Amino acid sequence: MSIQYYVALAACLFCIGVAGVLTRRNAIIIFMCIELMLNAVNLMLVAFSKMSPAVAAVNSSMGAAGTDAQLFVFFIMVVAAAEVSVGLAIIVMMYRNIHSVDINFLNRLKN
Amino acid sequence: MDNLVYLVPLFPLLGFLINGLFRKSLSKGAIGIIGSGSILLSFIVSVVLFSEVRSGGGFVSNLFDFINVADFQIPFAFQVDALSALFLLIITGIGFLIHLYSTSYMHDEPAEHFGRYFAYLNLFVFSMLLLVLGANYVIMFIGWEGVGLCSYLLIGFWFKNNNYNYAAKKAFVMNRIGDLGFLLAIFWLLNKLGTATYSEVFDLADTLSPGDVTAITLLFFVGAMGKSAQIPLYTWLPDAMAGPTPVSALIHAATMVTAGIYMIARSNVLYSLSELTQTVVAVVGLATAILSATIALYQNDIKKVLAYSTVSQLGFMFLALGVGAYTTGVFHVMTHAFFKALMFLGAGSVIHAMGGEQDITKMGGLSKKLPVTTWTFVIGVLAIAGFPFTSGFASKDEILIATYAHSPVLFYLACFAALLTMIYMFRLMMLVFFGGFRGTHEQEHHLHESPRPMTIPLVILAILSLVGGAIQFPEMFGGHPFFNEYLSPVVPAEAHEIENIHTVEWALFGGTVVALIVVYAAARKFFAVKAFDGTYTGIKKVLADKWYIDELYDAIIVKPLNALAGFLKSGIEKFIDGIVNGTGRFVNYSSRQLRLLQSGQVGSYVLFMVLSIVVLFIVFWHQQEIVGFLQKIF
Numbered sequence: 001m002s003i004q005y006y007v008a009l010a011a012c013l014f015c016i017g018v019a020g021v022l023t024r025r026n027a028i029i030i031f032m033c034i035e036l037m038l039n040a041v042n043l044m045l046v047a048f049s050k051m052s053p054a055v056a057a058v059n060s061s062m063g064a065a066g067t068d069a070q071l072f073v074f075f076i077m078v079v080a081a082a083e084v085s086v087g088l089a090i091i092v093m094m095y096r097n098i099h100s101v102d103i104n105f106l107n108r109l110k111n
Numbered sequence: 112m113d114n115l116v117y118l119v120p121l122f123p124l125l126g127f128l129i130n131g132l133f134r135k136s137l138s139k140g141a142i143g144i145i146g147s148g149s150i151l152l153s154f155i156v157s158v159v160l161f162s163e164v165r166s167g168g169g170f171v172s173n174l175f176d177f178i179n180v181a182d183f184q185i186p187f188a189f190q191v192d193a194l195s196a197l198f199l200l201i202i203t204g205i206g207f208l209i210h211l212y213s214t215s216y217m218h219d220e221p222a223e224h225f226g227r228y229f230a231y232l233n234l235f236v237f238s239m240l241l242l243v244l245g246a247n248y249v250i251m252f253i254g255w256e257g258v259g260l261c262s263y264l265l266i267g268f269w270f271k272n273n274n275y276n277y278a279a280k281k282a283f284v285m286n287r288i289g290d291l292g293f294l295l296a297i298f299w300l301l302n303k304l305g306t307a308t309y310s311e312v313f314d315l316a317d318t319l320s321p322g323d324v325t326a327i328t329l330l331f332f333v334g335a336m337g338k339s340a341q342i343p344l345y346t347w348l349p350d351a352m353a354g355p356t357p358v359s360a361l362i363h364a365a366t367m368v369t370a371g372i373y374m375i376a377r378s379n380v381l382y383s384l385s386e387l388t389q390t391v392v393a394v395v396g397l398a399t400a401i402l403s404a405t406i407a408l409y410q411n412d413i414k415k416v417l418a419y420s421t422v423s424q425l426g427f428m429f430l431a432l433g434v435g436a437y438t439t440g441v442f443h444v445m446t447h448a449f450f451k452a453l454m455f456l457g458a459g460s461v462i463h464a465m466g467g468e469q470d471i472t473k474m475g476g477l478s479k480k481l482p483v484t485t486w487t488f489v490i491g492v493l494a495i496a497g498f499p500f501t502s503g504f505a506s507k508d509e510i511l512i513a514t515y516a517h518s519p520v521l522f523y524l525a526c527f528a529a530l531l532t533m534i535y536m537f538r539l540m541m542l543v544f545f546g547g548f549r550g551t552h553e554q555e556h557h558l559h560e561s562p563r564p565m566t567i568p569l570v571i572l573a574i575l576s577l578v579g580g581a582i583q584f585p586e587m588f589g590g591h592p593f594f595n596e597y598l599s600p601v602v603p604a605e606a607h608e609i610e611n612i613h614t615v616e617w618a619l620f621g622g623t624v625v626a627l628i629v630v631y632a633a634a635r636k637f638f639a640v641k642a643f644d645g646t647y648t649g650i651k652k653v654l655a656d657k658w659y660i661d662e663l664y665d666a667i668i669v670k671p672l673n674a675l676a677g678f679l680k681s682g683i684e685k686f687i688d689g690i691v692n693g694t695g696r697f698v699n700y701s702s703r704q705l706r707l708l709q710s711g712q713v714g715s716y717v718l719f720m721v722l723s724i725v726v727l728f729i730v731f732w733h734q735q736e737i738v739g740f741l742q743k744i745f
Contacts, residue, residue: 018721103714104712104713
C-alpha cells in the first residue's frame with residue numbers, strides 16, 4: 001500500500017483535531033481533539049518507520065524492518081496517558097471551582 | 112627623600128577635605144589653623160626638598176600607574192628639580208602668607224562660608240602643586256584644570272552677587288578656550304612621540320618635524336594665553352577682582368597666572384626649536400604688556416589697576432620667554448610674586464580700612480592712619496617700578512637687556528611699557544596714600560591700621576621685595592648669577608653676547624633713575640591732591656573704558672553666539688523635539704491598539720498560534736522565492 005494513504009489519513013485526523021480545538025468550548029472535547037492530533041502524529045511515525053525504503057533495505061534480512069519509531073510510539077502513548085490523567089485532574093479542579101468546563105470562562109489572563 | 116614629595120600636595124588636600132566636610136561644625140579658629148597650617152607644613156617639606164635639589168639634583172618619584180595601555184604609559188609621577196622646587200617654594204611660601212592674612216581679612220564671614228573659603232583656597236594650592244610637580248604633561252593638565260576650577264569657585268565666592276557670578280563664568284570660559292589648546296598639544300605630542308613624560312619628550316624633541324614643533328608649541332602657548340591672561344584671552348583677569356582680595360593675591364601673584372610661564376619654561380627645549388613660536392610669544396607678550404599698561408593708567412578701582420598691572424607684568428615674562436631668556440622669565444615670576452602679592456594684600460588692607468571702598472578717587476592721605484600698609488606698599492611700588500637694587504629692578508632690567516640682545520625695536524617698546532608701569536603705579540600710590548582724604552567723614556573716622564595677621568605678611572613680603580633681587584644683580588653691580596646657576600640643570604641660561612653691553616646697562620640704569628625722579632615729581636604734583644576728578648574725556652576715556660575690548664568681544668563673539676543659541680533653541684530644538692516626542696506618541700498609540708488583541712479568550716490565542724504556524728510553514732516552503740523577491744526590491 002502506498003504511503004500517501006497513511007499521510008492523507010493522518011493529515012485529516014490532525015486537521016479535525018485542530019478544528020475541534022479552535023471551535024469547541026467544552027474543555028473535555030478540546031482535550032479529546034488534542035489527543036486526536038497526537039494520534040495523527042503517532043500514525044505518521046508508525047507508517048514512516050514501516051514503509052521507509054532505506055530502513056527496509058538495511059533491515060530486511062533481519063525481518064525487523066523499522067521497529068525504532070514504533071517503539072517511540074509506545075513511549076508517546078505512555079506519556080500521553082500520564083498527560084491525560086494530569087489534564088483530566090485539572091479539568092476536574094476547574095469544574096469544582098467554577099462549576100463549568102467552558103473555557104470561555106477562563107479569561108483571567110486579560111489585563 | 113623620594114618618599115617625601117607626595118606630602119607636599121597631600122597636606123593642602125587634607126586641609127581641603129577637613130575644612131570642606133566639617134565647615135559647619137568647626138570653629139573659625141580651627142578652620143584658620145587647619146587651612147594655614149596645612150600650607151605651612153607643605154612649605155616646610157618644600158624647603159627640605161629645595162635643599163635636597165640644591166645639593167644633589169632632582170629626581171622623579173613614581174607614585175602609581177595612571178594610564179597604562181599596552182606600551183603606552185602615563186605614570187602618576189612627580190618630578191622634583193630646580194624649576195619645580197623653586198615654584199614649590201613660591202607657591203607654598205607666599206600661599207601661606209596669604210592664608211595667614213585671610214584668617215584676619217575674612218573674619219567677618221559666617222563660619223560656614225569661612226570654612227568654604229579656606230577649603231577652596233587649599234584646593235587651589237593643591238591643584239597648583241600638582242601642576243608644578245607633575246612629571247608629564249597629563250599630570251600638569253590635571254592641575255591646570257584644577258586651578259581653573261578653583262579660580263571659578265573663588266572668584267564667585269560671594270555668589271549672591273550676580274555680577275560676581277558672571278565674572279567667575281567669564282574666567283572659566285576664557286580659561287577653557289586656552290585649555291583646549293593645551294589639550295590638543297598633548298594629543299599631538301602623544302600622537303607623534305607616544306609619550307608625555309618631560310624627560311622622554313625632550314630627548315625625542317629633535318625627531319619632531321619643524322611643523323610639528325611649531326604647532327605643538329603654539330598650541331601650548333594658547334593654553335598659556337588663557338591661564339596667564341595674554342592677548343586675546345586676558346579680559347577675564349581684571350574681572351576676576353570680584354573675588355575676595357587675598358584670592359586676587361593668590362591667583363595673580365603666586366599661582367595660577369604663573370602656570371603659563373612655568374609651562375613654557377618647563378618646555379624650553381621644545382620652544383627653542385621653533386623660532387616662529389618664540390617670535391609669537393615675544394610679540395604677544397610685549398603687546399599685552401603695553402596694552403594693559405595703557406589701560407591701567409586711567410583705572411579708578413584700586414584692584415583693577417593692580418589687575419592690569421599683573422597682566423602687563425605677565426606680558427613682560429612672556430617677552431623674556433619669547434626672546435629665549437627662560438631663566439629671566441622665571442626670575443621675574445619670583446620677584447613679581449613678592450611685590451604683587453605685597454601690593455594686593457596692601458590693597459586688601461586699604462579696602463579693609465576704608466570699609467569696602469575700592470575707588471581710589473575717594474581715598475587719599477591714608478599714610479597717616481595706615482603706616483605699615485603705606486610703607487610696605489611703597490616698597491612694592493618701588494620694586495615694580497624698578498627702583499635700583501630692589502627685586503623688580505634686578506629682574507626687569509634683565510628682561511630688558513635680554514630683549515635688547517634679541518631685537519632693539521622690542522627693547523624700546525618694552526622700555527616704554529616699563530615707563531607706563533612706573534606712571535600708573537606712582538599715580539595709584541599718590542592717590543591712595545598721599546594728598547588729602549577725599550572720602551566721607553564717616554570713613555575718615557573709621558580708618559585704622561589692620562591687625563597683626565594682616566600686617567605681618569605685608570612686612571615679610573616687603574622685605575622679600577626689597578632684597579629678593581639680590582640673588583641675581585646685574586654683573587656690573589658686583590652681582591653673581593646665582594639664580595641662573597641654580598636653574599641651569601633644567602633651564603639653560605642664555606648667554607647674550609652683545610658688544611658694549613655695559614653701555615646699554617648703564618644707559619638703562621641712568622634712564623630708570625631719571626624716569627623715576629621725573630615720574631615721582633609729576634605724580635606728586637598731579638595726584639597727591641586734595642580734590643581729584645575721576646571722570647575722563649577723549650582718549651583718556653577710551654583707556655579708562657579698557658579700549659572697549661570687552662564691548663568688542665561682546666559684539667563679535669558673545670552676541671552672535673547668543674543669537675545662534677536662540678535660533679537653535681527655538682528652531683532646531685522644536686524640530687528634534689518633534690521627532691523624539693512623535694516616536695514616543697506613535698509607540699504609545701500603536702501599543703494601545705495592539706493591546707486589544709489580548710482578549711483573554713483562550714480560543715483566540717490558540718487561533719493566533721495556529722495561524723502563525725501556518726504562516727511559518729508557508730514562509731519555509733517558499734523561502735527561495737521570498738529571498739529572491741526581497742533582493743529584487745532592494
